[in-house]
Amino acid sequence: MKRACWAWIVVAACRTAQPEGNPQDGEAIVSDVGRSKEQLSCNHCHATRVEVTAGLISPAPPWPGTLRRPHFKGDPSLTDPLEASARCAERYQDRPLTAREQVALRTFLEREGPALPGQPAVYDVRPYTVAEIRAVVDQPGDGGRGKELWERACTRCHSDGPGYGKDVISSSARGEIAARIMQGPGPGQKGMPAFVRSQLSVDDIADLLQHLEEGF
Numbered sequence: 064m065k066r067a068c069w070a071w072i073v074v075a076a077c078r079t080a081q082p083e084g085n086p087q088d089g090e091a092i093v094s095d096v097g098r099s100k101e102q103l104s105c106n107h108c109h110a111t112r113v114e115v116t117a118g119l120i121s122p123a124p125p126w127p128g129t130l131r132r133p134h135f136k137g138d139p140s141l142t143d144p145l146e147a148s149a150r151c152a153e154r155y156q157d158r159p160l161t162a163r164e165q166v167a168l169r170t171f172l173e174r175e176g177p178a179l180p181g182q183p184a185v186y187d188v189r190p191y192t193v194a195e196i197r198a199v200v201d202q203p204g205d206g207g208r209g210k211e212l213w214e215r216a217c218t219r220c221h222s223d224g225p226g227y228g229k230d231v232i233s234s235s236a237r238g239e240i241a242a243r244i245m246q247g248p249g250p251g252q253k254g255m256p257a258f259v260r261s262q263l264s265v266d267d268i269a270d271l272l273q274h275l276e277e278g279f
Contacts (some may be wrong), residue, residue, distance in 0.1 A: 091170025093126075103155050104147070107220050108256055112175050115182075120216035122258045124186045128178025130169075137188040145169060155253065176183050187260040191245035195265060199245070200238045202269040209274025212267055216258070226255060233275045240275060244268055 093105035110121035124132075134140070135147035145165045152160050160168065178184070213229075220226035232240060245268065247257030263271075 075263065088164070088167035089169075092160075092168055093171060102255075103225055105151070107225070108151075108155075109216070112179065115179055118215050120212070120262055122216075123263060124176040124188075124259065124261070125179075125182070126172060128182055128184075129172045129175065131177060131184075133185060144172065150278050155256065174264070183261055186262075189260060190257070191260070191265075196238070196241050196245050199241050199265050199269050199272070204267070204269035204271070204273030206264075206270070206273040206277040209270035209272070212263075212271050213274055216263060216267075217271075220255065229275075237272055237276060240272060241268060244271070 066213040093109070108121060110119045110124040110125040112125075112127045114121075115125045115127060129144050132144070134142050135144060141147055145160075145168065149160045149165070152158060176235060207233070217226075217229075221229060221232065243255060244258055244263065258268075
């Protein structure tokens with residue numbers, strides 16, 4: 064009887080104890096490891112400290128400073144970064160994060176450290192309006208600057224990643240491209256998430272559209 068009781072206690076403790084994840088797993092979780100070219104990884108939308116320092120622009124807020132942000136996704140009630148990550152995984156990767164993966168992800172975020180100079184404490188993630196999308200379609204842009212933005216903000220997905228190539232995108236209507244950049248996929252759909260306002264401004268998007276219209 065005593066042995067049975069002790070066995071039950073051990074099993075219960077194992078079920079309720081905080082899981083231990085391998086700290087090295089964090090980088091694998093957010094990267095392309097184990098994914099096909101068509102699948103989105105966390106790093107398709109968020110940038111590492113090294114990448115931000117090199118000038119890369121990610122659609123979503125970069126990793127540095129994540130653990131110190133007051134809330135996520137524009138929702139003041141969403142204050143847990145791991146809960147926000149879990150929602151992203153279910154939305155864009157069709158799978159939940161396991162408890163072990165969440166521990167490893169937190170370790171990764173701790174290693175990414177505080178925000179870099181110039182990063183906002185809170186990112187402006189308000190959705191772009193239909194009126195703003197219509198306006199940017201008619202707004203003249205700087206194609207040369209748009210080319211630089213393409214290299215910094217788009218090539219990770221649209222050169223070697225899951226996104227369409229530049230030739231396909233350039234053949235699309237200007238309004239269609241703007242809507243994809245500013246609104247992302249429709250409800251229940253997969254695909255490229257929208258760029259948040261803090262990452263690409265209306266002027267930035269006008270420059271990108273001008274570059275794509277001018278060709279390569």
